[in-house]
Amino acid sequence: MHERSTTIAWMEMVMATFWHAVDKDLEALRAAGQYKHLKTLRQPMGAESEIEGVGKVVVLCSNDYLGLANHPEVVSAAIDAQKRWGAGTGSVRFICGTFDYHHAIERQIAELSGTEAATSYVSCWNANEAVIATLMTIGGDGVTAISDELNHASIIDAIRLGRQINKASKSAVYKHSNMEDLEAKLKDSAAAPCRIVITDGVFSMEGDIAKLDRIHALCLAYGAMLIVDDSHGVGVCGPTGKGVAEHYGLFGRIDCMTGTLGKALGGAAGGYVASRANLIDLMVQKSRPQIFSNALPPGTAGAASKAIEILMRDTTRVEKLRTNVRYMREGLKKLGFEAVEGPSAITPIILGQTSKAIAASKRLLELGVFVIGFGYPVVPEGVARLRVQISAAHEREHLDRALDAFKKL
């Protein structure tokens, strides 16, 4: 009896230490000004929304680039899919969670990506983890993953995971969009028979696009496989919005594309890997985020499928987005802000210190404009910024209201 109560007391003490550590960590975030206060929206995503406790705002921070998240056709397609298939799959793909609609959306994704085949995941985070870690695992002791330093966190973590699973694999990071450094990393890893180069199509914090023409040429020259995560490029870049590969005239020539269904393609959720049929087969056979996690649910797939159909049938939204981006950038420049040129829908406005970016975003919110300020540790110290994201959903009056707020700022 005495021994049991001593054990319980000891366990309680250990748990108390953990709960204390949780509180201390949260306190540290607050003290460093890095604590995130989540804002609650009371209306669907669109050019405008309503924030609890704030009121109506122009939204300049969503990834709903084509304004499809609340498009009537997309919403109806989600409802119809849910009515037809129910709430969810109740299973992972390889047990009894593969439905007709999975094959249908995967064919659409392959067509959109210019690849033989595609497979879906519940997020692009999972898709990146799936393809990168699986390839690093099957490559035996000769695989090296080479990644741009500003790649998305899911790519960074996927490489870490791959290295953890296959201890013989290696990784290297090249300076952002620095082709000399990428070539140096390819030369350094010459002994490795399998090299994988991974890049974002559009870099989410900078809004710049990968130098895909040169990366592609280097991969060919050094016999490396190329994976492009075009989460922010699809629906935005390229003459018909097929993404960064299309922008460079490389559509259909990239070894492997990954992307999200949670941004321009309906804004719901989901991700994909698109590539040759054999790589897709391998993903279905071996990729752990698909084998051990439920399949893409019907409503989410229905929404994305309709969004892809809309994008493929007419480019009006892509063109409107481009016009809006140009208008906003020119307007910001006229006001004296440094708005970087480029084909993406993301315009960062560098303000320097984190506190300055946070204060600017607060002030803009008071003025009815929702823009997020990003500081350390999301971006390096000294280059904190406001990240302006434009959508085809914006009309001139939204952009003018936003510019007016920036003027007051």
Ligand SMILES: Cc1ncc(COP(=O)(O)O)c(C=O)c1O
């Ligand atoms: C480049 C990139 N890849 C992957 C993701 C993750 O996408 P998802 O929300 O589908 O997991 C994001 C989202 O922020 C992203 O920007």
